[in-house]
Amino acid sequence: xxxxxxxxxxxxxxxxxxxxxxxxxxxxxxxxxxxxxxxxxxxxxxxxxxxxxxxxxxxxxxxxxxxxxxxxxxxxxxxxxxxxxxxxxxxxxxxxxxxxxxxxxxxxxxxxxxxxxxxxxxxxxxxxxxxxxxxxxxxxxxxxxxxxxxxxxxxxxxxxxxxxxxxxxxxxxxxxxxxxxxxxxxxxxxxxxxxxxxxxxxxxxxxxxxxxxxxxxxxxxxxxxxxxxxxxxxxxxxxxxxxxxxxxxxxxxxxxxxxxxxxxxxxxxxxxxxxxxxxxxxxxxxxxxxxxxxxxxxxxxxxxxxxxxxxxxxxxxxxxxxxxxxxxxxxxxxxxxxxxxxxxxx
Amino acid sequence: xxxxxxxxxxxxxxxxxxxxxxxxxxxxxxxxxxxxxxxxxxxxxxxxxxxxxxxxxxxxxxxxxxxxxxxxxxxxxxxxxxxxxxxxxxxxxxxxxxxxxxxxxxxxxxxxxxxxxxxxxxxxxxxxxxxxxxxxxxxxxxxxxxxxxxxxxxxxxxxxxxxxxxxxxxxxxxxxxxxxxxxxxxxxxxxxxxxxxxxxxxxxxxxxxxxxxxxxxxxxxxxxxxxxxxxxxxxxxxxxxxxxxxxxxxxxxxxxxxxxxxxxxxxxxxxxxxxxxxxxxxxxxxxxxxxxxxxxxxxxxxxxxxxxxxxxxxxxxxxxxxxxxxxxxxxxxxxxxxxxxxxxxx
DNA sequence: TTGAAAGCGTTACCAA
DNA sequence: TTGGTAACGCTTTCAA
Numbered sequence: 001x002x003x004x005x006x007x008x009x010x011x012x013x014x015x016x017x018x019x020x021x022x023x024x025x026x027x028x029x030x031x032x033x034x035x036x037x038x039x040x041x042x043x044x045x046x047x048x049x050x051x052x053x054x055x056x057x058x059x060x061x062x063x064x065x066x067x068x069x070x071x072x073x074x075x076x077x078x079x080x081x082x083x084x085x086x087x088x089x090x091x092x093x094x095x096x097x098x099x100x101x102x103x104x105x106x107x108x109x110x111x112x113x114x115x116x117x118x119x120x121x122x123x124x125x126x127x128x129x130x131x132x133x134x135x136x137x138x139x140x141x142x143x144x145x146x147x148x149x150x151x152x153x154x155x156x157x158x159x160x161x162x163x164x165x166x167x168x169x170x171x172x173x174x175x176x177x178x179x180x181x182x183x184x185x186x187x188x189x190x191x192x193x194x195x196x197x198x199x200x201x202x203x204x205x206x207x208x209x210x211x212x213x214x215x216x217x218x219x220x221x222x223x224x225x226x227x228x229x230x231x232x233x234x235x236x237x238x239x240x241x242x243x244x245x246x247x248x249x250x251x252x253x254x255x256x257x258x259x260x261x262x263x264x265x266x267x268x269x270x271x272x273x274x275x276x277x278x279x280x281x282x283x284x285x286x287x288x289x290x291x292x293x294x295x296x297x298x299x300x301x302x303x304x305x306x307x308x309x310x311x312x313x314x315x316x317x318x319x320x321x322x323x324x325x326x327x328x329x330x331x332x333x334x335x336x337x338x339x340x341x342x343x344x345x346x
Numbered sequence: 347x348x349x350x351x352x353x354x355x356x357x358x359x360x361x362x363x364x365x366x367x368x369x370x371x372x373x374x375x376x377x378x379x380x381x382x383x384x385x386x387x388x389x390x391x392x393x394x395x396x397x398x399x400x401x402x403x404x405x406x407x408x409x410x411x412x413x414x415x416x417x418x419x420x421x422x423x424x425x426x427x428x429x430x431x432x433x434x435x436x437x438x439x440x441x442x443x444x445x446x447x448x449x450x451x452x453x454x455x456x457x458x459x460x461x462x463x464x465x466x467x468x469x470x471x472x473x474x475x476x477x478x479x480x481x482x483x484x485x486x487x488x489x490x491x492x493x494x495x496x497x498x499x500x501x502x503x504x505x506x507x508x509x510x511x512x513x514x515x516x517x518x519x520x521x522x523x524x525x526x527x528x529x530x531x532x533x534x535x536x537x538x539x540x541x542x543x544x545x546x547x548x549x550x551x552x553x554x555x556x557x558x559x560x561x562x563x564x565x566x567x568x569x570x571x572x573x574x575x576x577x578x579x580x581x582x583x584x585x586x587x588x589x590x591x592x593x594x595x596x597x598x599x600x601x602x603x604x605x606x607x608x609x610x611x612x613x614x615x616x617x618x619x620x621x622x623x624x625x626x627x628x629x630x631x632x633x634x635x636x637x638x639x640x641x642x643x644x645x646x647x648x649x650x651x652x653x654x655x656x657x658x659x660x661x662x663x664x665x666x667x668x669x670x671x672x673x674x675x676x677x678x679x680x681x682x683x684x685x686x687x688x689x690x691x692x
Numbered sequence: 693t694t695g696a697a698a699g700c701g702t703t704a705c706c707a708a
Numbered sequence: 709t710t711g712g713t714a715a716c717g718c719t720t721t722c723a724a
Contacts, residue, residue, distance in 0.1 A: 027695045059476040063412035064717035067700050095441040114458045130405040268644045298614045300621050373711045410701035413716050
């Protein structure tokens with residue numbers, strides 16, 4: 001194809017700053033400054049150079065800039081998945097966070113390099129920062145294992161983590177008030193008359209363990225007749241939750257009348273298992289989820305849940321990361337949660 | 347903090363290839379080759395240099411490599427959202443595609459730079475390729491407007507688009523067999539006894555218009571008593587679908603007994619609207635979605651749908667992009683779909 | 693207000 | 709099998 005060949009050629013002689021400077025009859029310094037709107041350059045010169053650049057469809061070679069300035073304007077976002085779990089990149093909540101981060105980063109002139117913890121071996125600081133692929137790292141999820149994250153922090157790389165801000169850490173953690181969220185969820189079920197409330201999820205997982213604490217606190221505070229804490233452990237996927245509930249009921253009968261789930265996906269898995277046994281939601285069993293994913297209200301009954309404000313969280317994370325670029329210390333931050341009452345609870 | 351200061355310093359004197367060469371008492375060329383396992387270098391030299399690098403925690407400066415080799419090993423993935431719509435980055439299907447692309451790219455040694463069409467103005471080829479931010483572009487979604495995409499293609503930039511492969515285009519399009527998928531969906535409802543089948547979605551949207559064709563073909567072939575095609579236009583979000591169905595029933599009553607939805611989200615929105623009016627699914631109205639998002643089977647009734655094989659699609663897209671890196675022409679490709687029968691249809 | 697020139701850290705050609 | 713060296717395209721200091 002003639003067209004392609006021509007373009008390939010034109011690509012080889014790609015216009016550079018030097019080329020543009022020659023065309024304009026000025027030095028590269030001047031062009032460089034002019035294109036950055038540097039007031040050192042006379043206004044007219046600036047404008048004429050800018051329009052020349054536009055005319056020739058010039059664009060700066062970003063790789064060269066990076067090398068020279070030692071700045072990439074890229075932030076690596078790492079999905080820190082627990083590898084022995086099916087909670088994958090398709091988890092709607094995680095992806096929502098990615099989306100919101102992308103917007104927040106773009107607004108600040110940064111780009112988002114997406115990675116998951118399974119690639120890039122374990123030395124993230126080296127891989128992303130030292131090799132100047134990115135200026136900073138945002139890790140989504142503390143998971144059960146924070147070793148990789150600790151390593152990045154120790155290496156002194158700009159880092160912000162989405163996780164549980166109450167967990168003591170040497171790095172900045174931004175996250176929801178998981179304890180309070182779960183407390184509110186549990187209390188809401190108690191207020192609705194639930195007496196035997198099940199905590200469904202994985203209490204060993206960082207954020208989830210805080211959620212367990214909130215649950216536990218509410219249960220103790222309620223002073224219920226049989227106030228024992230009921231825990232059913234399962235991976236944070238709907239499938240795992242479905243199976244866990246299914247088996248539990250099969251073996252022990254309906255030994256609970258409320259479920260505090262560690263995520264909406266978990267809640268929805270449980271919901272399905274219960275509905276298949278014609279257990280009435282919310283009358284026989286009330287359910288509260290966590291996250292408020294887009295689909296939560298589409299279900300029948302619409303899912304009561306704890307909403308995590310990911311938009312705000314993303315903005316905060318980016319702000320805290322930028323602070324580190326300027327040499328300042330970043331702080332952990334707690335993002336407000338909110339109980340969204342729908343139909344899966346009374 | 348002493349720690350931080352120390353590290354900042356150590357960062358300034360970051361070990362370079364030249365430094366490592368000096369340490370080893372060899373030239374930079376040798377180190378460079380050794381680290382790439384170039385057989386030109388004697389095996390022992392290679393190994394000792396590699397272990398030295400590991401010992402000193404050395405990592406190549408990627409920006410410098412890029413500048414020198416004119417290769418970024420990055421692919422820009424652009425979510426081509428329709429801006430007057432709410433189909434946002436939180437659409438679970440789009441995000442699933444992103445996730446699968448990420449994995450497919452990683453497997454080939456490429457990284458994924460995530461962008462959406464709202465940023466990076468309109469000149470993508472310039473912004474990503476000419477400025478050497480990425481080696482190629484994958485666009486997700488043709489939307490209603492393919493101007494931006496055409497422009498990239500004309501600029502001769504390596505490009506693959508996720509969309510409808512039947513749409514005539516000057517670039518490689520990978521996508522599902524939308525026409526067939528929708529045909530199967532419609533036929534399945536007809537087989538189940540539906541007589542007045544509604545097409546719910548936006549027929550002007552590239553992929554959706556192919557789905558409309560498949561629907562239309564099935565309806566015509568069925569030779570139903572009142573075989574008129576029934577179309578209800580709405581944005582491809584669950585909310586829009588919910589409202590559209592709600593209003594339609596309010597104004598015209600239940601004038602259909604089957605719904606072919608353009609996406610699962612649309613189907614689920616419709617499902618909710620119907621259930622709220624106590625319309626029985628699938629007996630009063632059968633519903634078939636499109637996509638097979640993770641949540642489809644969690645709903646009650648579990649959603650019958652057309653599954654799009656995004657994993658395979660992602661692999662194909664990446665393969666077609668890599669072909670272009672080697673100067674070969676890329677081809678459009680059709681990915682097989684599959685009717686997944688669940689409970690929302692008979 | 694503008695220009696000259698050094699240098700960012702690699703890679704790869706050519707020579708040894 | 710290894711080394712010297714130019715070059716990738718930009719930014720920025722210093723000088724004019």
